[in-house]
Structures are given as C-alpha cells and as structure tokens.
Amino acid sequence: MLGAIGLDEGQESAYRALVALGAAEVPDLAHRLTLPVPQTERALRHLERHGLAAQSSARQGRWVAAPPGVALGALLTRQRHVLEQAELAAELLAEEYRAEAPEPAVHDLVEVVQGASAVAHRFHQLRLGAEKEVCTLVSGRPQAGTGTDDEAEDRAPVRGVEHRVVIEREVLALPNGIREASSALARGEQVRVTSEVPTNLLIADRTLAMVPLTAHGAEPTALVVHASGLLESLTGLFEAVWRESMPLRLGAAGSAEESGGVPDATDLEILSLLLAGMTDASVAKQLELGLRTVQRRVKGLMELSGVTTRLQLGWHAYERGWVAR
Template sequence: MLRAIGLDKGQETAYRALVALGASEVPDLAHRLALPVQQTERALRHLERHGLAAQSSARPGRWVAAPPGVALAALLARQRSELEQAELSAALLAQEYRGEAAEPTVHDLLEVVTGASAVAHRFRQLQLGAAREVCALVTGRPHAVTAADNEEEERAAAARGVVFRVVVDQDVLGGPTGIREASTALARGEQVRVTDRVPTKLVIADRSLAMVPLTARGAEPTALVVHASGLLDSLTGLFEAVWREAVPLRLGATGAAEESGGVPDATDLEILTLLLAGLTDASVAKHLELGLRTVQRRVKGLMELAGVTTRLQLGWHARERGWVAR
C-alpha cells in the first residue's frame, strides 16, 4: 500500500511492525519480522531517510517509529507536489509536440516496435495512457501480452472510468481459458462481443493511437503503432464494422436473470449466448460444467418456450424477445 511513497514490501512490513511496537531494538524487530539483522537494519535506515523512523537518543540501538499521521502526510504531500509538477511538464511537452508536429511526415505517424518486451511495454503504455476508451480485437494466441499479464492494467484503467469494448474470436472464447477470461472482463464492466472470425489483432486508445501486429506466429513479436492519420481512421472503421456484426456476450457473472414468468433463467441465457457465439453443444457443456444432455434438454425447453421448432428460429426469437442483447 505504501509503494507509492517509495517503500518496498519489506520496508513497509518493518514500518508497520515498528508502529505496532512503538519502539524496538534491531534484534527484536528482526526476530519479529523473521529477517536477518542486517536486512532489518537496512530497512530501518531506509525508513530513517524517509522520516518514518529514528534512533532513540536515550538508548543507542533502539529505533522509534515516527507518528504515521505526521510522517506519511508529509510524504504524501511531497508526492502530490511532484506529481503536479510532472503533470505540468507533460502538458507543456504535449503542447510543444503538437506545435512541432503540426504537419507530421509519414514516418512520424508510424512506429515499428520489435521484441516481446518492447511490444508488451508499448502496449501497456498505450492502455495506461487511455483516458476515455479502449477498443480491441482479440484473435489467436497472444504474442507478447496475455490476458493474465494485462489484468492489473485493465483494472486500473477501468477504475479511471475508461470504457472497454472488446471483440473476441470464436476460437478464443472456445479455448481452455476463454470463458473464464471473458467472465472476468464482464465482471469489470467491459463490453465483450464474439464473432466467428476476427480479421486481426488490434487495440485502439481514445481513437488517437492504435497498435497492430506485423509478424506471424512463431516469429519475433513486432508491432506497428499508428498515430492520428487516415490509416488510424481506417483501423477504427474496421473495429466498428466488426463490433456491429459481433454477438454481445452475456454470462452469469454479469448479473442475475429472472427465473419465472416465462423468462429463461441465468443458465439458459448463458447457453443461448454461447450458442449464438458459435460454440457447439459439447463446448457449451464443457465450459459451463454441465452434462451434454442437460444442455440439449435446456435448448429444447427454450424452443418450447419460444414456440419454435428450429434453432435458427430460436436465435431470432431470443433477439426479438430481448433474451440476449442485440
């Protein structure tokens, strides 16, 4: 929790222990923390430099914790001041950049990023810098950043109010972790849709910056970063076209459904959504941990509820009746 003011986990633990004790000898504190004496002493020296601890003048070798209300408030005030200065510098640099790049050349509109770590770093930069919206097309295996690697950044962006619109390939949804990752995204408030074929991986931030892969699977990850330009407009148009044709995904984690009055229950709605996304009965049964016959029985019940005789009719009626999002 105190990483933002320059403390690592060990130093924060040492400070918390010292606060709980009020004061302590180094060996006693080391024993409490289950750390070597030298490591504990280094942590205390670091706390001393931050004004969070001090050596007792009355008893040499004894350390006293600084009152958190005073010491931490001072550090936070300094951090806020430094952050405000950084924001001001960033704004001035952005203004200078816009002035210098009023008519950028073609080379200035495109960046080629090579290497897994460089691609991953640029991707996180793009996402963390988004202020309004992130749009993404997801297909195939990730080259540089997995869903698990990116979860923390997505949570942080969502907490800032950034809207996520994501279209996933049917094969991705049907993969071993596809349903779980989609459920996690929906639980964060992201909008997720599914289509049978996504043309390319793509991420767009605030309609001002985009990133697309340049290499095929197996080659060294390379991506193209596209700045505001006609090409970016075309990529944005591509995303919107795929988004319009994709099926909105609805899973149980996004909220409860009514279970009476001739309305499908939550499990029925999950089954419908996954079938409309193109998954087979067997795949739906596997991902929802249901028996194949249970899935088929529920589909038959939905057909009876809708008063139809084919699955094609069921899909049409499901959309018309609002059982699944349009």
C-alpha cells in the same frame, strides 16, 4: 500498495508490522517478519529516511512507527507535487513538439516496434495512457503483449476508461478463455464475440493504434499508428467488426437458482455462448457442465419461450431482452 511512495514489499511489511505493534526492537520485528536481522535493520533505516519510523529516545534499540495519517499524508502530498510537475513538463514538451513539427512527415505518422519486450512495453503504454476509451480486437493467435488479462485493464474502469473488446470465438475455447472473459466483464468492460477477427488491434482514444506486423513464430514486430487516414481506417475496421459481433454475457455458472418464467444465470451463460457460435459440447466443457445438462437446459429454454427450434429461441431471446445485440 505503498510502492508509489517509494517502499518495496519488505519495507511496507516492516512499516505495517511496526504500526500494529506501536514499537518494537529489531530482533522481535525480524522474527515477526521472518526476515534476517540485517535486512530488517535496512528496512527500518529506509523508513526512517522517509519519516515513517524513528528510534525511541526512551529505550535504545527500540523503533516506533510514525502516525500513518501524518507521515503518509506528507509523502503523498510530495508525490502529488512531483506528478504535477511531471505533467506540466510533459505538456510543455508536447507544445514544443507541435511547434517544431506543425506538419508531421509521413514517417512520423507510424513507428515500427521490434522485439517481444519492446512490443509489450509499448502496448501497455498505450493502454495506461488512454483517458477515454480503449478498443481492442483479440484473435485466437496471440501476439507478444496483446493479452486481455492485465493490470492496466484492471485499473482502467477505476480511471473511468471505457473498454470495448471483440474476441474471436476460438479464444473462448482456450484453457483460460472463459475465465478471462468473465474477468473482463466483471471489470465493467463490454465484450463481444465473433467467428473471426482480421487481426489483433488496439486503439487508444482514437488517437493511437497498435497492430502486429509479423506472423506467429517470427520475431514480434508491431506498427504504432498516429492520427492519420490509416488510423481512421483501423478505427472503421474495429467499428465494423464491433457492429457484427455478438454481446457476451457470463456469470457464475450454476450459482443462481431456477425461477419460474425467467432463465437463471447458468441458462443465460449457455444461451450467450451458443449464440456466439459454440457447440453444445464446447459450452459444456467451458462451463464444466455435463453435455446432457446443457441440452436439457436448452430444451427448457425452448419450452419456456414456446418455440420449437433454436433459431426461434435466438429471436425470442432478443425479444425478451435475455441477450442484447
């Protein structure tokens, strides 16, 4: 948590322990942290350089913690100043770049990224750099660095970045498919499902896009597309797939109790997955329910809706607002 101000995990643990104790000698602190004494001493010296700890003047060999409100506040202020200066430098460099190349050449509109590490790094850069919206297509054929469960996405809703994701139905059948989809929904992302997506795709703020170039098994290579007619086409592709996809609704399976006249959370999960095109058996497997339980619940939904076919049930679900298009 304090890595942003230059502390590693061991140093942060040492500071937290010192704050809890108020003051401690090195052997006692090392025992509490289950660390060797030399490593504990190095951590304390690092904290001392950052103004977070000091040796006691009253008792030799004893260390005391600096008040967090004052010490951490000063470090955070300094870090904010550094970030502000970096942001200013980035703006100036961007202005210089625009001034030097008012009409970008064709080769400046796209860049080829090769290698698994480079592709993953560029992919995360695009997501972390987004300020407004990230649009993603996720197929059942994963590419390097194109997963959905990522720290950048975890922080995106906090930063106010909207996420719209379309996943291929096959993804839900993967071992962690339902769990990752549920996590995405819990983060506030909008998730839809379709039978097939044409390609993995990421679009950040409608100004940059990333699409894989290589087939599965070959060395990962991706194309990063800047503002251009090609980017507009990729954006149009995403919007077309988004419009034709089914919204996904998931919750904690079996966590809600049935109530008269209203489907519970598990009913809605089952209904959402069925409307996404999954079979009864696949739904039962993914939600860890018995096949008979799934079929019994579907029958209950049909009785609740007063319909006789599943097609009618789907239409009725839209009319009642149980699922959204």
